[in-house]
Amino acid sequence: MTEPMHAEPQWLPHVLVLDDDESIRQLVGDYLGANELRVTAVASGRALDEAMGRDAIDLVVLDLRLPGEDGLQIARRLREASAIPILMLTGRVDEADRVMGLELGADDYLTxxxxxxxxxxRIRALLRRARTQATVADAIARVRAYRFGGWELNVGLRKLKSAEGRSVDLTNGEFSLLAAFVSAPQRVLSRDQLLDLSRLHNTEVYDRSIDVQILRLRRKIEPDPAQPRFIKTERGVGYLFDAEVQAVR
Incomplete structure:
Protein backbone atom coordinates (compact mmCIF):
# COMPACT_ATOMS: atom_id res chain seq x y z
CA MET A 1 0.00 0.00 0.00
CA THR A 2 1.36 3.40 -0.99
CA GLU A 3 2.10 5.77 1.87
CA PRO A 4 0.13 9.04 1.63
CA MET A 5 2.27 12.03 0.69
CA HIS A 6 2.46 14.75 3.31
CA ALA A 7 2.50 18.33 2.12
CA GLU A 8 5.27 20.57 3.33
CA PRO A 9 4.11 22.89 6.11
CA GLN A 10 3.07 26.25 4.70
CA TRP A 11 5.22 29.22 5.65
CA LEU A 12 3.11 32.11 6.90
CA PRO A 13 4.38 35.68 7.24
CA HIS A 14 4.67 36.61 10.92
CA VAL A 15 3.08 39.93 11.89
CA LEU A 16 3.74 41.51 15.29
CA VAL A 17 0.96 43.81 16.53
CA LEU A 18 1.69 46.31 19.31
CA ASP A 19 -1.35 48.07 20.77
CA ASP A 20 -2.30 48.68 24.39
CA ASP A 21 -6.02 48.27 23.57
CA GLU A 22 -6.94 44.64 24.20
CA SER A 23 -10.01 44.79 21.93
CA ILE A 24 -7.89 45.97 18.97
CA ARG A 25 -5.30 43.26 19.62
CA GLN A 26 -8.07 40.66 19.64
CA LEU A 27 -9.75 42.04 16.50
CA VAL A 28 -6.53 42.32 14.49
CA GLY A 29 -5.19 38.99 15.70
CA ASP A 30 -8.37 37.11 14.81
CA TYR A 31 -8.82 38.76 11.40
CA LEU A 32 -5.22 38.45 10.24
CA GLY A 33 -4.98 34.92 11.61
CA ALA A 34 -8.03 33.95 9.56
CA ASN A 35 -6.30 35.31 6.43
CA GLU A 36 -3.11 33.27 6.26
CA LEU A 37 -0.94 35.37 8.53
CA ARG A 38 0.73 34.31 11.75
CA VAL A 39 0.09 36.94 14.42
CA THR A 40 1.66 37.81 17.75
CA ALA A 41 -0.12 40.62 19.62
CA VAL A 42 1.54 42.47 22.51
CA ALA A 43 0.76 45.49 24.69
CA SER A 44 4.15 47.11 25.36
CA GLY A 45 7.53 47.88 23.88
CA ARG A 46 9.14 45.45 26.29
CA ALA A 47 6.86 42.64 25.13
CA LEU A 48 7.65 43.59 21.52
CA ASP A 49 11.38 43.24 22.22
CA GLU A 50 10.83 39.84 23.84
CA ALA A 51 8.75 38.63 20.88
CA MET A 52 11.35 39.81 18.35
CA GLY A 53 14.03 38.07 20.39
CA ARG A 54 12.14 34.77 20.13
CA ASP A 55 10.86 34.81 16.55
CA ALA A 56 11.64 36.13 13.09
CA ILE A 57 9.11 38.92 12.50
CA ASP A 58 8.19 40.01 8.96
CA LEU A 59 6.18 43.16 9.74
CA VAL A 60 5.21 45.29 12.74
CA VAL A 61 1.82 46.97 13.20
CA LEU A 62 2.53 49.74 15.71
CA ASP A 63 0.15 51.99 17.63
CA LEU A 64 1.80 55.39 18.07
CA ARG A 65 -0.08 56.36 21.22
CA LEU A 66 1.25 54.09 23.96
CA PRO A 67 1.87 54.57 27.67
CA GLY A 68 5.51 54.63 28.70
CA GLU A 69 7.76 54.30 25.63
CA ASP A 70 5.59 55.70 22.84
CA GLY A 71 5.26 54.38 19.33
CA LEU A 72 7.51 57.07 17.83
CA GLN A 73 10.40 56.02 20.07
CA ILE A 74 9.80 52.37 19.22
CA ALA A 75 9.61 53.16 15.49
CA ARG A 76 12.92 55.01 15.72
CA ARG A 77 14.81 52.17 17.36
CA LEU A 78 13.22 49.54 15.11
CA ARG A 79 14.37 51.45 12.04
CA GLU A 80 17.86 51.97 13.46
CA ALA A 81 18.19 48.22 13.96
CA SER A 82 16.57 46.85 10.78
CA ALA A 83 14.58 47.47 7.62
CA ILE A 84 11.51 45.61 8.91
CA PRO A 85 8.27 47.03 7.44
CA ILE A 86 6.35 49.19 9.95
CA LEU A 87 2.67 50.06 9.63
CA MET A 88 1.54 52.74 12.11
CA LEU A 89 -1.87 53.04 13.70
CA THR A 90 -2.81 56.64 14.54
CA GLY A 91 -5.80 58.74 15.55
CA ARG A 92 -7.53 60.88 12.95
CA VAL A 93 -6.25 64.13 14.45
CA ASP A 94 -2.64 62.99 14.91
CA GLU A 95 -1.27 64.41 11.65
CA ALA A 96 1.97 65.60 13.27
CA ASP A 97 2.58 62.12 14.69
CA ARG A 98 1.93 60.53 11.29
CA VAL A 99 4.42 62.83 9.61
CA MET A 100 7.01 62.23 12.32
CA GLY A 101 6.48 58.47 12.15
CA LEU A 102 6.96 58.42 8.39
CA GLU A 103 10.08 60.56 8.70
CA LEU A 104 11.45 58.14 11.30
CA GLY A 105 11.12 55.34 8.77
CA ALA A 106 7.61 53.87 9.10
CA ASP A 107 6.38 52.56 5.75
CA ASP A 108 2.64 53.25 5.94
CA TYR A 109 -0.09 54.32 8.33
CA LEU A 110 -3.75 53.68 9.02
CA THR A 111 -6.06 55.89 11.08
CA ARG A 122 -1.92 47.33 3.40
CA ILE A 123 -0.02 44.58 5.22
CA ARG A 124 -0.01 42.40 2.11
CA ALA A 125 1.20 45.33 -0.01
CA LEU A 126 4.07 46.04 2.42
CA LEU A 127 5.05 42.36 2.53
CA ARG A 128 5.10 42.21 -1.29
CA ARG A 129 7.23 45.35 -1.41
CA ALA A 130 9.63 43.92 1.18
CA ARG A 131 10.05 40.72 -0.85
CA THR A 132 10.74 42.74 -4.00
CA GLN A 133 13.27 44.90 -2.16
CA ALA A 134 15.03 41.81 -0.84
CA THR A 135 15.34 40.42 -4.39
CA VAL A 136 16.63 43.73 -5.75
CA ALA A 137 18.96 44.18 -2.78
CA ASP A 138 20.46 40.75 -3.41
CA ALA A 139 21.13 41.68 -7.06
CA ILE A 140 22.57 45.07 -6.10
CA ALA A 141 24.84 43.48 -3.49
CA ARG A 142 26.64 41.59 -6.26
CA VAL A 143 27.35 44.75 -8.28
CA ARG A 144 30.71 46.48 -7.70
CA ALA A 145 30.12 49.43 -10.00
CA TYR A 146 27.82 50.91 -12.63
CA ARG A 147 29.06 52.63 -15.82
CA PHE A 148 27.00 55.04 -17.88
CA GLY A 149 27.81 57.77 -20.41
CA GLY A 150 31.49 57.86 -19.45
CA TRP A 151 30.75 57.93 -15.71
CA GLU A 152 31.52 55.17 -13.19
CA LEU A 153 29.69 54.83 -9.88
CA ASN A 154 31.59 52.55 -7.51
CA VAL A 155 28.94 51.10 -5.17
CA GLY A 156 31.29 49.64 -2.58
CA LEU A 157 33.40 52.78 -2.27
CA ARG A 158 30.40 55.09 -2.84
CA LYS A 159 32.48 57.14 -5.31
CA LEU A 160 31.61 58.72 -8.66
CA LYS A 161 34.20 59.29 -11.39
CA SER A 162 33.92 61.14 -14.69
CA ALA A 163 35.29 59.91 -18.03
CA GLU A 164 38.40 62.02 -17.33
CA GLY A 165 38.96 60.25 -14.00
CA ARG A 166 37.79 63.21 -11.94
CA SER A 167 36.18 62.28 -8.61
CA VAL A 168 32.86 63.96 -7.87
CA ASP A 169 31.70 64.23 -4.27
CA LEU A 170 28.17 63.01 -3.55
CA THR A 171 26.15 63.35 -0.38
CA ASN A 172 24.69 60.12 1.00
CA GLY A 173 21.28 61.07 -0.38
CA GLU A 174 22.66 61.91 -3.83
CA PHE A 175 24.60 58.64 -3.94
CA SER A 176 21.52 56.61 -3.00
CA LEU A 177 19.33 58.30 -5.58
CA LEU A 178 21.91 57.89 -8.35
CA ALA A 179 22.40 54.24 -7.36
CA ALA A 180 18.61 53.81 -7.53
CA PHE A 181 18.54 55.30 -11.04
CA VAL A 182 21.41 53.22 -12.45
CA SER A 183 19.95 50.02 -10.97
CA ALA A 184 16.74 50.63 -12.96
CA PRO A 185 17.67 52.44 -16.20
CA GLN A 186 15.11 53.26 -18.90
CA ARG A 187 12.28 52.87 -16.40
CA VAL A 188 9.98 55.59 -15.15
CA LEU A 189 10.31 55.64 -11.36
CA SER A 190 7.77 57.32 -9.10
CA ARG A 191 8.89 59.14 -5.97
CA ASP A 192 7.73 56.19 -3.87
CA GLN A 193 9.82 53.79 -5.97
CA LEU A 194 12.85 56.06 -5.65
CA LEU A 195 12.36 56.16 -1.88
CA ASP A 196 12.19 52.35 -1.73
CA LEU A 197 15.27 51.85 -3.93
CA SER A 198 17.27 54.49 -2.10
CA ARG A 199 16.72 52.67 1.22
CA LEU A 200 18.60 49.68 -0.18
CA HIS A 201 21.78 51.73 0.19
CA ASN A 202 21.25 52.44 3.90
CA THR A 203 20.36 56.09 3.42
CA GLU A 204 17.03 57.68 4.31
CA VAL A 205 15.80 59.99 1.57
CA TYR A 206 12.60 61.90 2.26
CA ASP A 207 9.93 62.56 -0.33
CA ARG A 208 10.14 66.33 0.02
CA SER A 209 13.90 66.32 -0.63
CA ILE A 210 13.92 64.20 -3.80
CA ASP A 211 13.43 67.07 -6.25
CA VAL A 212 16.16 69.14 -4.55
CA GLN A 213 18.64 66.26 -4.59
CA ILE A 214 17.86 65.45 -8.22
CA LEU A 215 18.53 69.10 -9.11
CA ARG A 216 21.92 68.82 -7.37
CA LEU A 217 22.67 65.52 -9.11
CA ARG A 218 21.95 67.10 -12.49
CA ARG A 219 24.40 69.90 -11.75
CA LYS A 220 27.08 67.26 -11.08
CA ILE A 221 26.55 64.80 -13.95
CA GLU A 222 24.66 66.61 -16.71
CA PRO A 223 26.50 68.55 -19.47
CA ASP A 224 23.56 71.00 -19.36
CA PRO A 225 21.40 70.66 -16.22
CA ALA A 226 18.66 72.77 -17.85
CA GLN A 227 18.39 70.18 -20.66
CA PRO A 228 19.16 66.93 -18.84
CA ARG A 229 20.59 64.06 -20.83
CA PHE A 230 20.41 61.41 -18.11
CA ILE A 231 17.78 62.24 -15.44
CA LYS A 232 14.61 63.15 -17.29
CA THR A 233 11.36 64.33 -15.74
CA GLU A 234 8.18 62.48 -16.62
CA ARG A 235 5.62 65.06 -15.58
CA GLY A 236 2.99 63.84 -13.16
CA VAL A 237 4.67 60.42 -12.91
CA GLY A 238 8.29 60.66 -11.77
CA TYR A 239 11.75 60.42 -13.31
CA LEU A 240 13.52 58.29 -15.91
CA PHE A 241 17.25 57.55 -16.14
CA ASP A 242 17.89 57.67 -19.90
CA ALA A 243 21.21 55.91 -20.42
CA GLU A 244 22.71 52.54 -21.22
CA VAL A 245 24.07 51.18 -17.94
CA GLN A 246 26.67 48.47 -17.52
CA ALA A 247 26.81 46.63 -14.22
CA VAL A 248 30.32 45.54 -13.19
CA ARG A 249 30.18 42.44 -11.01
Missing part, protein backbone atom coordinates in the same frame (compact mmCIF):
# COMPACT_ATOMS: atom_id res chain seq x y z
CA UNK A 112 -8.36 54.58 13.80
CA UNK A 113 -11.06 53.40 13.57
CA UNK A 114 -10.00 51.29 10.60
CA UNK A 115 -11.38 48.52 8.45
CA UNK A 116 -9.70 45.14 9.11
CA UNK A 117 -9.94 44.49 5.37
CA UNK A 118 -7.96 47.65 4.59
CA UNK A 119 -5.41 46.75 7.26
CA UNK A 120 -4.96 43.34 5.64
CA UNK A 121 -4.58 44.90 2.17
Missing amino acids: KPFSPRELLA
